[in-house]
Amino acid sequence: MEEKSISAAVIKRLPRYYRYLSDLQSENVERISSDELSKRMGVTASQIRQDLNNFGGFGQQGYGYNVEYLRTEIGKILGLDKVHNMVIIGGGNLGRALAGYANFESRGFVVKGIFDSNPELVGTKIRDIKIMSMGVLETFLKENDVAIVALAIPRGDAVSVAKKLYDCGIRAIWNFAHVDLDLPSDAFVENVHLSESLMQLSYRLNSHK
């Protein structure tokens, strides 16, 4: 597929285009020039054109972009036209927060189950989703066609759990544990290292005082 050669930087920007186009659509804007979109998004118009040209363009000289069409196409590139079954490991506050994001489901991310090793949590529910024991994880993954697993557990367990997930066929891990998961190259890991993001703020405060 042609998308394979797209740079990571472009991929990182695509969800933001999708968000702005979704906002425009909910404001009933039918079309927008790259100049107007550039002003809204605070990036240059040439950046927008370049980014979108990676996927074949979508714009028309003198017309601009059709908002609904462009949003749909970017959604397809991002795989948002498909349903992705998801499982959350870790039923603590972060796992709860992730399960609670209603908009995940509106984008096709469906939380099928939550798993925790704490027996006191097993059997309780978050938003009608049962918390199950880690012992039944493997069977559950196979029976529920799970594509994405969110790891919301402490770093101590994350590496071994991730390896187990890989062995069960999971290739997409959304990792909130503060550790790098050393998985084979056909696994996709998206790290959300909260404390590292906080440290960047503290760096900026520190270096500009």
Place this chain on the structure above:
Amino acid sequence: MEEKSISAAVIKRLPRYYRYLSDLQSENVERISSDELSKRMGVTASQIRQDLNNFGGFGQQGYGYNVEYLRTEIGKILGLDKVHNMVIIGGGNLGRALAGYANFESRGFVVKGIFDSNPELVGTKIRDIKIMSMGVLETFLKENDVAIVALAIPRGDAVSVAKKLYDCGIRAIWNFAHVDLDLPSDAFVENVHLSESLMQLSYRLNSHK
């Protein structure tokens, strides 16, 4: 200060160096060559040398890096040798998760208060931290020397709350709301857009099938 010209990419990598050095230190490793560090971290040794040279080096030919010294110095660059008072806006699951990260405090980030507009939450506590009403936010920020505010509220309110924070003198915002905060350039905003990070996973699943 010399750090001012450091590229955003280098700053993004610094917390990861800090994490690996902290791990090495807890394993009682006293020194490490850039080659060994490079193997551990999965980046090239020349990248490590280049990154650290931005701050004057720290390494010694034939000796490598002194782990404790390098960790301390990177900690100082990241401002981790100082205490940063923090406030969380939003007492929902995400706000709770942020307040619960014990290691924030061990790095000098001290959650002083949590604020929520929901009267049912006001007066309750998360980890001994009181949830207060938005009405007392301004006074609280002034009286408690707050440096960083985490925004864990829905996008609808985030822009106006951020403007208010800026007017109260807050210059560092850790933004979890799914919207861009349009603040003057002397404000530092670190965005954690969870659904955009999830979309990148779905892109990868989609383009490699």
